[in-house]
Amino acid sequence: MEKLSGLSHLFMTIFLHNFSTFMVIPAITDVTMSALCPGRDQCSLAIYLTGFQQAIIGLGTLVTMPLIGNMSDKYGRKVLLTVPMSLMIVPSAILAYSRTRNFFYAYYVARTLIAMLSEGSVHCLALAYVADNVPESRRASTFGILTGIASSAFVCGNLSTRFLSTPSTFQVSASVAIAALVYMRLFLQDSIIDEQLTTPILTYKGIGKGKGKAIEQLTTPILTYKGNGKGKANAGCCANEIPIKDVRVFKSAPSLEDMLCLLKSSVTLSQAAVVAFFYSLAEVGLHASLMYYLKAQFHFSKDQFADLMVISGIAGTVSQLVIMPILTPALGETRLLAVGLFFTCVHVFLYSIAWTFWVPYVAAMFSILFVFSHPCMRSIVSKQVGSCEQGKAQGMHFWNKFLRQCHFSPSFLSFNSFIPL
Numbered sequence: 036m037e038k039l040s041g042l043s044h045l046f047m048t049i050f051l052h053n054f055s056t057f058m059v060i061p062a063i064t065d066v067t068m069s070a071l072c073p074g075r076d077q078c079s080l081a082i083y084l085t086g087f088q089q090a091i092i093g094l095g096t097l098v099t100m101p102l103i104g105n106m107s108d109k110y111g112r113k114v115l116l117t118v119p120m121s122l123m124i125v126p127s128a129i130l131a132y133s134r135t136r137n138f139f140y141a142y143y144v145a146r147t148l149i150a151m152l153s154e155g156s157v158h159c160l161a162l163a164y165v166a167d168n169v170p171e172s173r174r175a176s177t178f179g180i181l182t183g184i185a186s187s188a189f190v191c192g193n194l195s196t197r198f199l200s201t202p203s204t205f206q207v208s209a210s211v212a213i214a215a216l217v218y219m220r221l222f223l224q225d226s227i228i229d230e231q232l233t234t235p236i237l238t239y240k241g242i243g244k245g246k247g248k249a250i251e252q253l254t255t256p257i258l259t260y261k262g263n264g265k266g267k268a269n270a271g272c273c274a275n276e277i278p279i280k281d282v283r284v285f286k287s288a289p290s291l292e293d294m295l296c297l298l299k300s301s302v303t304l305s306q307a308a309v310v311a312f313f314y315s316l317a318e319v320g321l322h323a324s325l326m327y328y329l330k331a332q333f334h335f336s337k338d339q340f341a342d343l344m345v346i347s348g349i350a351g352t353v354s355q356l357v358i359m360p361i362l363t364p365a366l367g368e369t370r371l372l373a374v375g376l377f378f379t380c381v382h383v384f385l386y387s388i389a390w391t392f393w394v395p396y397v398a399a400m401f402s403i404l405f406v407f408s409h410p411c412m413r414s415i416v417s418k419q420v421g422s423c424e425q426g427k428a429q430g431m432h433f434w435n436k437f438l439r440q441c442h443f444s445p446s447f448l449s450f451n452s453f454i455p456l
Contacts (some may be wrong), residue, residue: 042168042169046180048223049114052120052212054112055211056208057344058191058194059205061337061338061344063090064326064340065201065336066139067085068081068134068330069134071136081327082318091151095154096151096154103156103160112225113224113226116160117216117219118221120215120219126211127209129141129145165181175414178414179359180356183352183356185361186352187356189348189351193341193344194341213295268421277450303415310372310376326327329343333389349400350401350403351406355406358403362407372412373406374416375404378405382405386398
């Protein structure tokens, strides 16, 4: 409990940030439709623009997430948290001012550019912060608590949207985003500033009189390069030779080759990456089209979207704050992940066959079981790397965002075939 109390400022920061982010979700569909297709429940342009936006955001995420995670390992989590939390105030502030067509396009451009840098980065850095301060044996349940805090913010944000007008929703969102930034800067203590890594992903062990002695003290590497003492390191995972002076534990952004080497170094890490990719592929496909589908099929609006999300959020919050800490020690992360993946399939299947307006509400209640998936996957990934590489590992976990979003940007547009024009 002492460790968890030490994370209280992180939890409050995540709560405020997610409250601001999630409360605009029920309203954004109506804003988009009224700006692009006034007076209509079906709008192909809105779906095309959403798909294009996701592809562009995914492309930016491919570059920025590993870079942000890597920089947080070196400069600290707090410094890197400041950047996305500051930038994400702008889109809500634009729609808080006006929601006409021109301002919507300004929001669209700003949201796309900012999300290329910021999408998922706050949660990624929060996970790394938790991994810095919590031992391995308790990370899964603590990740679950962190996700539960995010779910409670999801519930509170959507519940507040239920009782606010659309202009007030964006005004409150911008105000809370500012409060989250100020709170984080004032109260959150930085986790680590990595000057001398003790658990590198890459290290070098000299066999002769090479210069490898300069970094012999680095321990527990994931990848070990054994040199011949003549100034070269032979990579066991990568075929090319790397000069000793370049083995600097990712002082800049990790390359794709570095990430592939990391994946190959651990069978568990590779398997987790595959599971995360396919899980995220289904998740993005569902979320990209769900609200437009419900609006076209059952004429849902902001209030119905908020109700749906509150039900899902309450179930997920109870699950992660109460049920998951109990089940994780008993079942283990792998079995709990299997349970979460199974009920994710049930959840998506119910949406796909929804024949009346109450079926989506039933599907949302399965959140109490499918929310196990994310914290279990992240805990498994976290345990495969050292304490000074959590930022890189959690950042790499988000790399699949690019592939999954680009996959659905054109293919989910075929969703138009289900929506009368």
